[in-house]
Amino acid sequence: MPKRLFTLVILWLALVSFPANARPADLSIAIGKSFPAIDTLADIEEHDADARACLHGLCWPRTEFSAEVETPLQGRGDALVRFPSPVTTGSDKNDRVAMQWYAARDEQGHATKAPAIIVVHESGSGMTVGQLMAKGLRNQGFHTFMIQLPGYGLRKEGSRKTDGDLFLLRIKQSIADVRRARDAVAALPLVDADHIAVQGTSLGGFVASDAAALDSGFDSVFLLLSGGDITDILQHGERESAEVRKKLEASGFGGDQLPKLVNPIEPLRIAHRLNPQRTWLYSGIYDNVVPLKNGIALAEAAQLAPEHHIRMSANHYSGVIYIPYVLNHIREGIEASIRVD
Structure with missing residues (x-):
């Protein structure tokens, strides 16, 4: 992605987002406190045997937990929220x-009190697009929570090698973390828990689609540069997809082993459980990381109407120029859903 293009989008967000008198949000009512929460993950109700087997592999025993609010990392939001993952890796x-x-x-x-959006970042180590989306959606009037996926940010472990088994475990953990994040957010002050959405980009889109398909926990779902058929994406996708493929092949998960590895997290197995009236997918026509055909596969599995599958004249990187449009579109989608409620 051209640096100049990315810089222009960031400048646009900075110029339109903050009034001259804006000051840091005061979260003194939350910082330093712990808020009791409980998993609201619904019981599995699924007629399709394959989908039911997939769901059993992704769900976890419900329990009570706490959401703790801490002072933010410098330049990384107004507060930091911590809670235990429902999946453990040791x-x-x-x-x-x-x-x-x-x-x-x-x-x-x-x-101020407002609906919330869980933002799930891309695969880049800096989580740059995830933070860009979180800031931009906050400026659309929402509380946003950019979740750091396993192995990223404060959860990064420098000495732990990522092999195929750990790759699968971390994706499963990511899906569970995002769904539990909904319940952690609902327990926080100032959050209007009547509408909590999820937004994911690229890797985050795969995670968000599975997390949203577990049950009806999220009121709206927005997937950017994502799709279905992970095996096909890893086998034929370029750039990030190719890098993941090489790492998995090096750890013995190439060829016939690849479909077996990723099948437990394949979005197409459970995409029919997404609410097509409240799910939107944004695909790049020229995307060579997550090709358009894979976006179409997910849209068809989720039975999305054409107006819910937006096709952008961009690839996986130049799609950044559409972020201002996507931010506005997400706000409009949430507002429409709230009016229906």
Whole structure:
């Protein structure tokens, strides 16, 4: 992605997002406190045997837990939210989820009550697009929570090698973390829990689609540069997809082993459980990382109407120029859903 193009989008967000008198959101009512939460993951009700088997592999026993709010990392939101992952990997560092909270503000810059969006970042180590989306959606009037996926940010472990088995475990953990994040967010002050959405980009889109398909926990779902048939994407996709393929092949998960590895997390197995009236997919026509055909496959599996599958004249990187449009479109989609409710 051209640096100049990315810089222009960031500048646009900076110019239109913050009034001259804006100041940091005051979350003193939350920082330093712990808020009790409970898993609301619904019982599995699924007639299709394959989908039911997939769901059993992704769900976890419901329990009570706590969402703890801490002071933010410098330049990374207004607060930091921590809670235990429902899936354990044997690492205390990785198994404690971290979310960057960007608080919705009123015209005076004070934190205010508003709906929330869980933002799931892309595969880049800097989580740059995820943070860009979180900031942009906050500026659309929502509380946003950019969740740091396993192995990223505060959960990163420098000495742990990622092999095929750990890859699968971390994706399963990511899906569970995103769904539990919904319940952690619902327990926080200022969050209007009547509408909590999820937005995911690229890798985050795969995770978000599976997390949203577990049950009806999320009120709206927005998937950017994502799709279905992970095996096909890894076998034929370029750039990031090719890099993942090489790493998996090096650890013995190439050829016939690849479909067996990724089948437990394949979105197409459960995409029919997404609400087609409240799910939107944004695909790049010239995307060579997650090709358009894979976006179409997911849209068809989820039975999305044409107006819910937006096709952008872009590839996986130049799609950044559409972010201002996507941000506005997400706000309009949530507002429409709230009016229906």
